[in-house]
Amino acid sequence: MLLQIDFKSGKPVYLQLVDQIRYAAASGGLNPGEPLPSIRPLAEELRLNRNTVAKAYSELENQGIIETIPGKGCFLKANHSPFTKQVKDKLLAAEIDEAVVMAHHLQVDREKFLGLVKERLDYFERKTQGNE
């Protein structure tokens, strides 16, 4: 898993870390049970405030994606969704809505959009399998 920060994206730095780790977890860049980099070396490497990295990790912990084992570090959880089906649907719908709005503005029609969704799902599946 390689992390990269873009100060020009306008997204708060800790959220960039959260998103990239979530992405890695979904695409097999990080496997369940695998350790995340420790806060200090990661902060040094990215030259980020240590508190920013700690904030990202505690956010990921709140979201139930990683867990901290005292004295050992942070690890990706195996089944990392603590949410009920309704909450899952609602969270996902909000993200999909953004993509739908974007598709509308880019004049991508329904068929093309659905095709792209399938293609992306396949892509993530292949990546995860390739990593196992």
Place this chain on the structure above:
Amino acid sequence: MENDTPVIEIKDLSRRYGKTDAVNGLSLTVQPGKCYGFFGRNGAGKTTTIKCLLNLLRPTTGSVRVFGLDPGKDEVAIKSRLSYVPDMVAFYPWMSVRDTLEYLASFREHWNRDVEDDLLNRFQLDPDQKTSALSKGMRTQLALIGAICPEPELLVLDEPTSGLDPIVRREFIETVIGAYQSGDPERRTVFVSTHLISEFEGLIDEFTIIEQGRELLAMDADLARERFKKIRARFSQEMKLNLPGALQVKQNGRDVEVLANGNSAKLLAELKALQPEELKYESLSLEEIFVAANLVRKA
């Protein structure tokens, strides 16, 4: 209770040299555990402000508090809890690196030998070398070791990386993050004055930009990057643009670059209505915000 006291509290500070106001009505507050950037051009009043924090200068008017204490009255109590790295570091030339660190340690109640060994190793400083034989980069490294080993609550850095090569600068910042900040992050505060802003970008939580002794802009770093945006558009032909809300409009033929200060949504919509061939936007980095803030003042 201790944690609620700001580490630095400057209220309406002015410092005059003869007829010149070096600092003129400056206020700022630094909370514990934060990394606070203090940006300004040469001669903006950064060093004067820092000298007031350390009781090297007395304020003409206004008040300065460090850990809630007055530097003029409790100088020793304050200085025992902070370290200071000036832009020009000087050591006794006849002392070796080890002598110098021993000498610095003799003033401190607490000194972390492990950190000292660690950093000497990392910087590859020879403890037996005389300080007169050190390069500028090595001197700054030695000063940094001397500042970090007492494990102070506040680290004051005044233009610490100016004049250093890129590798030494990078190591310096990594050391501040690693060796200093990770000890007790809730209580390790950094106050750094610099104009090499991009290097410290990832470290800065909040900042104040000072110009001619006054605050030009004081903000949270993430919020600032959200507020200041650069929009680029390309049209099919040269346009006559009227964008009164823009901080700056640069036009080069069909290409337009617009700086937005908090109103990027409105400006984006206005540009979009003109049907550009291409429309892109990005946040400004802190360094670009520093430049843009000087435009705000002129406007």
